[in-house]
Amino acid sequence: MTTKLTRSLIYWALLSPLMVVILFPFGVMFVTAVRPREELFVYPPTWGFSEFRWENFSEMWVKTNFGGALLNSLYVSVAATVVALVLSIPAAYAMSRYRFAGKGAYRTFLLMTQMMSPIVLVLGLFRLMMSLGLVNDLNSLVLTYAAFNMAFTIWMLQSYFNSIPRDLEEAAWMDGASHLTSLVRIFLPLAVPAMVVTAIFTFINSWNEFVLALTMMRSSEDFTLPVQIYAQVAGRYQVEWHHVMAATVLATVPVAIMFSWLQRYLIRGMALGAVK
């Protein structure tokens, strides 16, 4: 029988190679973001640098139009989240509370759309947005992100809705409240935490999306953050790596913190929605 302490040491030793590889890019990001430009290309390459150059961040903000891309990303992610939730909440409620014809087929349809990847459809989507005149319009991303996230949001919400006891609503019906009233007055307030968690994951998914944003947004003032940062790297003779890394730090760290804080909910949602 091993004690918890020795077991912990063995486990940490076993996990440490993987952790080093996981943390390595974060180290690269920070160390590059704060080093002076002249020390980017030194031979032999080294982790060390002479001083912290925090101005890199403010320089980068101006030079790469970080603020503009940030606003685009915020607009798209918030709007896509709102659209996805507004459409998913009633659907998830129906899945959780009613028996109706075609429920099984709808469930299969959701699974199918969850599996469809934007990249396979990207040409068709581009042609669709062309015909709607939405190319170069951030709303094309709002609609597509909402549509592609909806299967996931419905799963997540449904799994939480199932855990809300229906007695409360039934009691309200007995008292003569309509379904709509009980939904708005009793059910939705209870479901707020579930909606918040689901919303944050949808937000992160939209925030991180690349392929569709790269395709639909053709002019640089419409770029979202991932595309804007990619554009600083791709097809350039000289890449300002310290700016690129400063931008990745700003674009990823807040989201990473939010995600780390919420990941246990995701595990729960996955176990109930996707796996079961």
Added chain:
Amino acid sequence: MANRIQKSVPMMMILPGLALAIAIIGYPIFDLGWTSMHDVSRFGKLTGFNGGENFAEVFVDPLFWESLWRTGIWTVAVVGGTLAISMPVAMILNDDFHGRGVARVIIMLPWAISLTMTAVVWRWALNGRAGLLNATLMNAGIIDQPIEWLATASTAFVVEILVGILVSIPFTTTILLGGLSSMPQDAYEAAVVDGASGWHQFRYITLPLMKPFINIAIVLNVIYVFNSLPIIWVMTEGGPANGTDILVTYLYKLAFRFGQLGKAAAISLVMFFVLLAFTMLYVALVSRNDRDDAAPEEEVKE
């Protein structure tokens, strides 16, 4: 009458979302099918029906077959590698030890970062002149010359597979953890009483009980990895000389660089059917699990 309204309530609730999904996900599939059977100008104008010509062109294109072959290697290597690492990681994380919460957060970290950002950082870390991977390996005395990791296709592809594995671990571990946490403890206690070794417990209890979760992890990962563009696109854009192209990168180039829209639509359609096959497999797996669990679904009485 009231009853009719009652019955249509759930329909009304799912309808708006369904309409959006059909417009955004359903319609493009139809459009791709239509486009793939036409000559298309580089500006996307259909200029005439040509039957299966686009498909014929795709099937005689050596780059298509090379990309397809590489897609196979990419998918099998990433999914296999991911599973081989995630299984022990999930088993460790499922056990109780000091600092488990911290360990879990670190292991899940790559999931929080967009693939694009991860790939951008790795592209710099692997830089042949000043990349910090070279710095690390040189400091450790493993190499004495910097290596141009992304300059030759074979090395670049291996590196991309490794990055692919790294970013797939959190998701896979999560699914496996879900399975492990639902494992019945009494089976292990009985096995310990019977004197089963750790390996035997793993081989005869854990693996069989985990099989549905492993299956789902495999199928979902196959679908995601098969479709994954950002890592390869950002790190090498399928180059040098198409040497790291997989189907998605090749498709993207055809459509948005070379303007060969008919051919790109044909490849999209081929990929769609491959994806459909995997999706059916997934749906079958999920519904089998549902039946096995035989969890009585609660329904509201109307």
